[in-house]
Amino acid sequence: MKKEFYNIAKLVTQNSKILDVGCGNGELMKYITENISKDIRGIELSKSNVQKCVEKGLTVIEGNAEKDLRQFPDSSFDFVILSQTLQAFLDPENVLNELLRIGKKAIVSIPNFGHWKVRLHLLLKGTMPVTKNLPNEWYNTPNLHMCTIKDFENYCKERDIKINIKNLKFHNFFSELGIFILEK
Amino acid sequence: MNKFKDIKKIIVEKPLKLDCGQTINNYPLAYETYGKLNGDRSNAIMIFHALTGDQFASGINPITKKDGWWNYALGPGKAIDTDKYFVIASNVIGGCMGSFGPSDINPDTKKPYGTNFPVITINDMVNAQYNLLDYFKIEKLFSVIGGSMGGMQVLQFVSNFPNKALTAIPIACTASHSAQNIALNELGRQSIMADRNWQDGFYEEQNKQPDKGLAVARMAAHITYLSKAGLQEKFGRKLQERDDLKFSFDADFQIESYLRYQGSVFVDRFDANSYLYITRAMDYFDLTKKFGGNLSKAFEKSDTKFFIISFTSDWLYPTSENRDIVIALNAIGKNVGFVEISSDKGHDSFLLDVPDFLNTVKYFLNTSYKQIQ
Secondary structure: OOHHHHHHHHHOOOOOOEEEEOOOOOHHHHHHHHHOOOOEEEEEOOHHHHHHHHHOOOEEEEOOHHHHHHHOOOOOEEEEEEEOOHHHOOOHHHHHHHHHHHEEEEEEEEEEOOOHHHHHHHHHHOOOOOOOOOOOOOOOOOOOOOEOHHHHHHHHHHOOOEEEOOOOOOOOOOOOEEEEEEEO | OHHHOOOOEEEEOOOEEOOOOOEEOOEEEEEEEEOOOOOOOOOEEEEEOOOOOOOOOOOEOOOOOOEOOOOOOEEOOOOEEOOOOEEEEEOOOOOOOOOOOOOOEEOOOOEEOHHHOOOOOHHHHHHHHOHHHHHOOOOOEEEEEEEOHHHHHHHHHHHHOOOOEEEEEEEOOOOEOOHHHHHHHHHHHHHHHOOHHHHHHOOHHHOOOOHHHHHHHHHHHHHHHOOHHHHHHHOOOOEOOOOOOOOOOOOOEHHHHHHHHHHHHHHHHOOHHHHHHHHHHHHHOEOOHHHOOOHHHHHOOOOOEEEEEEEOOOOOOOHHHHHHHHHHHHOOOOOEEEEEEOOOOHHHHHHOOOHHHHHHHHHHHHHHHHHOO
């Protein structure tokens, strides 16, 4: 399992009610189900990934987070997880608002466009950065709204979104990934 | 009726007040079971059949000698594994496979009820079938499962008996019958009633059968169970045992011949009045009606874990209508999963060999069953 998932799993509490938005093939959900809380479900857009979740015996709702989060009532989950998907939404601001509405806490991870490798790539090669966390070319990337850790912090500050970072060590220059616990 | 003398049935003594206002009692409810009930009676599943189904879901139907309607899904080692689960299936009231229906003899007149049979609803069907839980002394079902009209019964069951099913799998259904579906059912009913042999529903006492009307109703309905892509792929413009068009109204095309065949075999196994009554029950189905249009309220008291399944090419009970049920459940924080299965087999997908669908049912049941072990 990806190291990122262990780090996210550490942030959720025992037997809490969790929604994994864009849960992919269910790897993180399975780990959390087996080790931390059985009260977890996911939303996933891709049919093949939905089938993989089903095969793992996970509760999955096939759907599109941009449209389908609005059906959940306010504060209906203890944690809502969004792993490296925010940048791919058409309207990430709306998705973030929904995450903070339906979750008491939102755990959001973003690929950091401010990482030194990314900066170096653009500086030296003069082409759009392609790295482990950003493996696509400019013409086929699903990432519409790339940002840096600093951008994201500024965004939250402007909107009075509380960033709870006590378990996390991340830096705009040295972290490939930013993982945040957010509260409204 | 004589042909049903060897099938399993209970006589329900407890009076049932129907939605139409009439009360029935001492009525027959025909059923079949598959698998074995375990010691603590925790492995029972009730499955509900669709419009033209019956209690013979698996194996060979002893009356029609045809395969059970859910042979792909139900049986030893299959998605609904009868090596593990005890499955109860019954014939809905209003039906024609041994349960109380319009071809039964009215004790007052000594003649078949015909259209004097009371109008039945999905709610009535479910309330009648609930008696089987008492009969088998089952406190709580492990699951309730059904497709199409069977799915509507699943929804009604959970709404009526919120703590009597641990899990529920409504498949390719709706919580409220659409105008399009009412229209299509009306087409079928008018076709039956336009047949001279129908005789206002009293055809049996005159030894007549409205076969032509019923066959046309079935042909029209059968088209709605398929998809455009599926029809095109299977039949296209292929001709039926001929090299060229005959410039007549014979069945030139394979699709015509296929539909005529579907119509002709249907009349041998199904009663025209039952077709009227059951389609009416579907049209009257609107689970939101009692709750001021708010579907969530129908499930508020339930602790059932849902898994809802729809199919991409089903235009009769489209994904959007199935998703409405998901939305209603999520809105009140209930436990629900949802999958839309890719299939070009239309509404009929739930009856056919669609591996992703069958796997979904299997994995959901297996996981849920493990959790209660």
